[in-house]
Amino acid sequence: MQHFHDKTNITLKNSFEQTQFIDWRTQPRSFKTYPKFFRRYKLDDYEELKFIKNFGKITTSKKYGKEEVNLRTNPSAGGLYPCEIYIQIRGIKGFLSGIYHYEVLEDSLCLIHELSNDGLEYYFNETSSKKFVILISNVYFRSAWKYDNRAIRYLLLDTGHQLASIFSSLKLENINFSFNFNFDKKRLNEEFGFNCQEFFQGAVLIDNEKETKPKKLRERPVTVCPTDYFIKNSFIEEFVKKFEEENFEIKEELSFFENLSKEQLQTAINKRRSVRAFKKESISKAEFAFITENIFKISQKLGIEIFFINNNIEDMKRGVYKNVTLLKEGDFKEIETKLAFNQKLAGESCFTLFYTSKEEKYAKAVIFCAFFAHIISLKATHLNISSSGIGAYFDDETQNFLNTKNNILYLQAVGR
Template structure:
């Protein structure tokens, strides 16, 4: 995977010579909608599905000239929202057991496949029936239209963010779950008739239903174009095919939000926003410890190393930290701005995190987990009325040099007030 990462690096030369004009009139559609003859259902009509309200709903609308942008509980690079969510439901009173497509704009689900003795479980190692299965896909052209080859990074980060949204929604209801990367993506992509334009990245399963082994989907699922037009990108498709692996552990029993009061967590889900500028004010060490509670340990468990620059945390020495250990004391605000492609957020923050890893074997999964952890940081930060923002564009080469690491740089995340 290293060759794909290297080809999407941003360095000073590439930043100065790269093309910058984007014709926004050509932006592809950022949502998928099935024809009117498919049955759709309002989520709020089914008590057992109430938690779905919080996985990707619209929470605000901003208007720029004649354009309106609908903001969701999960962020997306450039507001392009390449992710689609499919949910298999079993045993919901008043609903047919089937595979549904989630529609965040309408807060509805659309039935796209009615189950018989078949089901999504067939494509997983554990084939017994589950109450819920979430499948997260990406329609890559929504991102590659703007970001070209570097879109591979944003697709993974966006997947991690919506995965974090699903996790938070399940946490609100105390619903246990497993995050699973090990299903047969190739077979499912084929049976969903995606033709490589859309592809599955990760799954979440919840609750045992019946100990009955299911069969393969009996018929292919009708494909609806995820964009109003699409252009093939062989680089992105080759990257995805190179990601197929079967050895990443199932993730469960995550203790990253359990300490937050449910009402406060619900409010944080709805209030979360990506800040555009900080006020250059500091935060307390207690706030820092709350925001990052269990984060460094969780990341380290999966071969992620987090560096951060302390710009303005009281009672902590300013400087460069690796995990929570001070590496070099000093004021590095201006350097942080430079590393983040001269974006002032990185230096105005109280602290700015840099997600990194040397693990190439699990590159695909660790990049997604970087976005997942960042979504948790968004919620923890928002819950104490502080602000944060992900930064997906940065100078890869000088960031590695600055931290004196050979690790690949995955993501930059700024937190402050």
């Protein structure tokens, strides 16, 4: 997988060679919709299913000229939203057991397969049925339309943010769950008839009390094109084939919201936004500690090393840190801005995080860099502090500045 990372590096040289022109009138559709005659169920009508709304509901809309953009609970690179969510549901009173597609625009579940003695558990080698099986897929052309081959990074990052949205929703309701990346992705992609236009990235499983072992799906769900048009990208499809073979486990306990009440977490989910500019006001050392609590410790267990530059945290020396250790003291705002593809946001933040890794499981590292960034974003939002992920940066220059051989996977600016 290192090959794909290296091939999508931004360097000082190739950044000036980019000639791609973006015609926003040609943006592919960012919502997948099944035919009108499919059965749909409004989430507000089922108390036990309302938590699903926090996975990706629309929280606000903005107008840019004549175009209206819907913003959701989870951010997305370029506002392109390549993630789709499928949910298998069993054992809800008054609700048909089946596989559903979550339709964000309608805030509803669309039934795409009714269960009998079959189920998604078969593709996870599970010996018992699950109450919920939540699958995250990527529609790669939505991102590739703008970012070309580098879209492979944004697809993984968007998956990480989506996974964290699901994580925070389940924590909100004290629902026990497990992440799963060890299922038969290739077989399941075929069963859903994705034809490489869409592919599964990860899953979340929620236990059921029944010990019956479901069989494979007795029939394939109806194939629906996830975009209104499609342009094939051989590089990305080669990446997808490699990703189908990359299985990994997450056994670490992820503890992040213990100091937030249910109401506080829900408010943060509703209010979270990606900021475009900071007021350049400081934050306290206590606020920094609250926002990053457990992040450095848990990320290291997953093979992720986090550097950060302190620009404006009170009672802390300004400079470059690795985890919580000061490496270089000084003012690095100008360098920071240049590294972040000349985006002022990085240098004007209170602190900017650099997520890095040499983890052998490349997809795992990238996904969880964005997962941690999302957790930080929610905790910062609770304190009325803003943040934004930065996916465009000079890879080699950032490595050299941080004096690391790790891959640079994501940047995040946090501040007021």
